[in-house]
Each structure stands twice: as C-alpha cells, then as structure tokens.
Amino acid sequence: MRLIIINGPNLHNIGKREPEVYGNISLDDYFNNLKTFFHNMDLSFVNSHFESEIVSVLYDIENQVDGIILNAGAYSHTSVAIRDAISAISVPVVMVHISNVYARESFRNNNMIAPVCKGIITGFGVKSYKIAIQSFVD
Ligand code: DQA
Numbered sequence: 001m002r003l004i005i006i007n008g009p010n011l012h013n014i015g016k017r018e019p020e021v022y023g024n025i026s027l028d029d030y031f032n033n034l035k036t037f038f039h040n041m042d043l044s045f046v047n048s049h050f051e052s053e054i055v056s057v058l059y060d061i062e063n064q065v066d067g068i069i070l071n072a073g074a075y076s077h078t079s080v081a082i083r084d085a086i087s088a089i090s091v092p093v094v095m096v097h098i099s100n101v102y103a104r105e106s107f108r109n110n111n112m113i114a115p116v117c118k119g120i121i122t123g124f125g126v127k128s129y130k131i132a133i134q135s136f137v138d
Pocket of ligand 1: 100
C-alpha cells in the first residue's frame, strides 16, 4: 500500500512550535519512527507552506497512491481550493490534526475541508498520523 502524508503551512517546525499545543517531537523524527513501524507500507511525506502547491500535489499524486493523509494546517479552516481539489480526485483523503481543533479557538471549529474527506482524526498529538495510517490498514 502506498500512502502520502501532506503537511501544510507551519508544520515543518513541530517540536519547536507551541510545544504545549503540538508536543516536543519533530515530525521528521516521528515520520522516521512511522516508516519503521509500518515497514511493509510505502510511505512518503511532503511539506508545503503554499496552498497552490498542495492543490498541485493532490492532482499529481492522485494516480500514484492508495490514500492521502492531509494536515492542511491553517488552510483546513479556509481553503475552498484544497477542498475542491479533494472533491475532484478519487483517492481517499484522511484529514489529520495534531491538536484537537474543536477544543481551541472558535475559528478552528470551522473546517472547510473535513466534509469532503473520508474521515478526520484530531487531537491525538503526532499519533494522529499513526491512527490515520492504521485507518487504511484495517
Ligand atoms: C493544526 C491545527 C490548525 O488549526 C493549525 O492552524 C495548524 C495545525 C493541527 O495539526 O493541530 O497549523 O492543523
């Protein structure tokens, strides 16, 4: 099974950024652990701060993977463009948030993208990514 994890803006520095919200582990380190744990799977990772680049990756990767795990960061709450791209492609997308967006500021309660995703995992720290991968396995 081939899965890609796409991370949106400001997620490159998890581990340093607001550790009380997002924890102390860097995503590079955590993803290395995930590669070891899911050694039978083909996992790849992409980071982008740019909305248009995330849209491009969604279309480019559509026929090359069995599933997409997306943490769109702040774009989750605003991006009609990413939502429309997910609606247009046929590969399932699982949305991930490290923090529980429903327990934070009210503007994070609006999730523009979640309704067009297969599911959403929010609030389990970086383990949210692991749960998302497992959702494809089970
Ligand atoms: C986030 C939650 C978003 O509200 C925020 O803008 C992020 C990270 C998370 O993983 O908890 O950048 O997507």
